Amino acid sequence: MAREIPYYANLRTYTTFSIGVGIGYPKDIIKAAVKHSHNAFAITDNMTLAAHIMAITDLEDLKSKGLNTDIGYILGSNIYLAENKRHQDSENRYTRLMLFAKNQAGYSKLSRLIAIGGREEYKYYKARIDMTELLADPSDLVCSTGCLMSIFGKHILEETGEEESIFLRFKESFKEDFYVEIVAQDTSQRWSKELEEFVDDGFNKQLKVNQRMFELAKKHGVTAYLSTPIYIPEDRFKFTQDVIAQNATGGTVRFYESHSFKSKDQIFEYALKTTGLSEDQVAQLMANTEHLAKKCQNIKFDFKPIIPRVPKENFSAWKNAELREKLTLLGKKFKDRYLGHIINDVCPKDEELTLTLLIILEKGKINFDDEQFVVRLEYDIFTNQRNGVVKLIGYYLPIADVINNVINVCDEYGPIEETPTGRGSAAACMINYGLDITSVDPVKWNLDPRRFLSPERAYTVNTEIKGFPKPPIK
Numbered sequence: 386m387a388r389e390i391p392y393y394a395n396l397r398t399y400t401t402f403s404i405g406v407g408i409g410y411p412k413d414i415i416k417a418a419v420k421h422s423h424n425a426f427a428i429t430d431n432m433t434l435a436a437h438i439m440a441i442t443d444l445e446d447l448k449s450k451g452l453n454t455d456i457g458y459i460l461g462s463n464i465y466l467a468e469n470k471r472h473q474d475s476e477n478r479y480t481r482l483m484l485f486a487k488n489q490a491g492y493s494k495l496s497r498l499i500a501i502g503g504r505e506e507y508k509y510y511k512a513r514i515d516m517t518e519l520l521a522d523p524s525d526l527v528c529s530t531g532c533l534m535s536i537f538g539k540h541i542l543e544e545t546g547e548e549e550s551i552f553l554r555f556k557e558s559f560k561e562d563f564y565v566e567i568v569a570q571d572t573s574q575r576w577s578k579e580l581e582e583f584v585d586d587g588f589n590k591q592l593k594v595n596q597r598m599f600e601l602a603k604k605h606g607v608t609a610y611l612s613t614p615i616y617i618p619e620d621r622f623k624f625t626q627d628v629i630a631q632n633a634t635g636g637t638v639r640f641y642e643s644h645s646f647k648s649k650d651q652i653f654e655y656a657l658k659t660t661g662l663s664e665d666q667v668a669q670l671m672a673n674t675e676h677l678a679k680k681c682q683n684i685k686f687d688f689k690p691i692i693p694r695v696p697k698e699n700f701s702a703w704k705n706a707e708l709r710e711k712l713t714l715l716g717k718k719f720k721d722r723y724l725g726h727i728i729n730d731v732c733p734k735d736e737e738l739t740l741t742l743l744i745i746l747e748k749g750k751i752n753f754d755d756e757q758f759v760v761r762l763e764y765d766i767f768t769n770q771r772n773g774v775v776k777l778i779g780y781y782l783p784i785a786d787v788i789n790n791v792i793n794v795c796d797e798y799g800p801i802e803e804t805p806t807g808r809g810s811a812a813a814c815m816i817n818y819g820l821d822i823t824s825v826d827p828v829k830w831n832l833d834p835r836r837f838l839s840p841e842r843a844y845t846v847n848t849e850i851k852g853f854p855k856p857p858i859k
Contacts, residue, residue, distance in 0.1 A: 388664065390649035393671045394425035394457065394678035396529070397483070397568070397612040402435040403463075409618040411440035415447060417618040417646040418456060425457030425678040429483060432465050432503070432512050434496055441686075457682030460492055461485040462499060466536055467513040480513075480536045483529040483566060485681045491525030492684060520558040527681055528555060529564040530598055532614070538594045552601050564677055565602035565609035567595050567670055569656040570644065588659070595660050610677060611660075611670035613652055616644040695786045697736065702743040711746050712739070715753060723763045731770075737782060738766075744785065745819035750826075757828045761815040768838040769816075784848050785820045808849040810836040823850060 398414055399407030409417075411428060418426040428436050437460050444458055466482045486492040498519065503512040516536070519528075530537050530552075540548040556563050571588055602609040647655060649671070656667045697703040716728035732739040745751055745762075752758050769780070806812065807823030813832035817823045827834065 390653055390671055392424050392675045393649045394674040395423055395615055396427045396674060398426055398428050398615040399430055400428060400436045402433050403430040407616050411436050412443040413618040415444055419454045421646050421648045425682050427459035427461045429461040429463045431463050432499055434462055457678055459485055459678060459681045465513040466516055468516050468536055480539055481534050482531045485527040487525050487527055487681050488684055489686050494525055523559045527562045528559045529566040531566060532568050533591050533594055541594050541597045542590055556605060556607060563607055565598050565607050567599060567609055567611050567660060569611060569613045569659045571659050592661050608673055608676055609670055610673040611656055614644050615646055618646055695782045697740055699786055700744055702747040703740055708743045708746050712742055727766055748821045751819045761834060764834055765814055765816045765838060768840055781816055781820055784822055788822055811848045813837045
């Protein structure tokens with residue numbers, strides 16, 4: 386039955402940053418949301434905000450390239466919640482809750498809560514936020530009740546009778562910023578190891594949770610809205626996501642139908658089949674997404690990425706007269722090409738760039754008589770100077786300083802034979818190699834430098850290393 390749906394914001398979307406669940410990057414999510422005429426969308430990765438800066442950059446980039454949309458973007462996270470204290474609640478693995486940032490302060494608070502949970506628990510599936518800590522200061526955040534595995538779902542399915550008292554605690558704390566999420570999804574089959582067959586219980590569990598949460602919302606005057614979990618932004622990801630779903634949950638290939646982007650009409654019809662609610666109720670729940678979305682969408686940030694400054698005196702190369710003479714001679718040698726321009730014209734105005742080149746000369750890993758090394762170094766410097774986010778060559782100095790200090794600490798427990806290797810794209814960077822951040826020779830192994838730095842990409846580069854010895858515990 387065709388019915389006009391004036392507004393819908395999907396408030397549960399996952400990217401590849403949700404390990405073993407989502408697939409696709411923020412740009413894919415944006416394009417899919419626009420294609421299906423959603424008015425707004427939220428990225429709500431599990432216990433991480435890693436995708437959000439990328440999403441904001443992608444949205445601006447797509448609009449500058451002609452994407453005609455005023456779609457709203459909302460920052461959120463599907464957090465893991467400890468009903469008791471984290472350290473007293475080690476088995477409470479799958480209790481979840483949805484949080485959204487209303488403004489920059491909310492984003493900072495959510496970042497802090499996630500960081501503390503991750504730091505103290507250190508494992509992806511054990512990083513949790515204390516419920517008491519969250520309820521003590523919920524300002525600048527919006528909360529919704531979450532999915533089947535939420536704290537409310539847990540008590541409903543276990544029939545403890547405690548879901549209403551917890552519901553009222555959240556309502557009292559968050560007030561008008563507390564919402565009920567009615568989830569439309571058909572997780573009807575899962576593999577039972579005990580029975581060695583597929584069992585149909587997921588749908589009935591979700592239906593039971595939805596009906597109880599809908600009752601509580603109506604009884605206590607809390608706004609309820611509809612969500613459809615999105616893990617797959619486009620058809621081209623279908624097979625990959627099916628494989629992920631099989632490995633992660635033992636589910637069936639129906640996962641794609643349940644968790645892919647849909648138009649408003651398709652969502653309406655799908656919700657009728659999966660929520661047990663009437664047409665009028667589903668339509669109202671879809672319209673209610675506007676209430677939450679308008680509170681949170683398109684946050685304006687007034688800060689820029691901060692690159693820590695390392696004292697030049699931390700590096701012995703800074704005051705080394707012999708190295709400075711070598712740098713001068715290098716400038717003369719390459720006076721007719723880009724490297725010569727950098728040394729002769731830019732370095733006198735840029736101490737961090739000068740220090741970077743002095744350290745590279747001190748380490749002696751780059752062969753300036755080899756054209757391949759010089760070209761790679763020129764590419765890295767050029768790309769750093771013009772890239773939209775990582776403008777400063779000084780980005781590498783804090784990393785080199787950290788590596789230096791860690792090596793010194795590890796040396797107390799035993800010698801390190803070589804610099805830790807680069808992990809992933811970091812190994813393709815000649816600056817990383819020259820500063821001894823990585824030990825992989827990108828020329829020898831013909832590593833593509835564009836994997837790490839690209840003039841077309843404005844994302845902050847991610848430097849990862851591995852190989853440090855683990856110091857014994859004293």
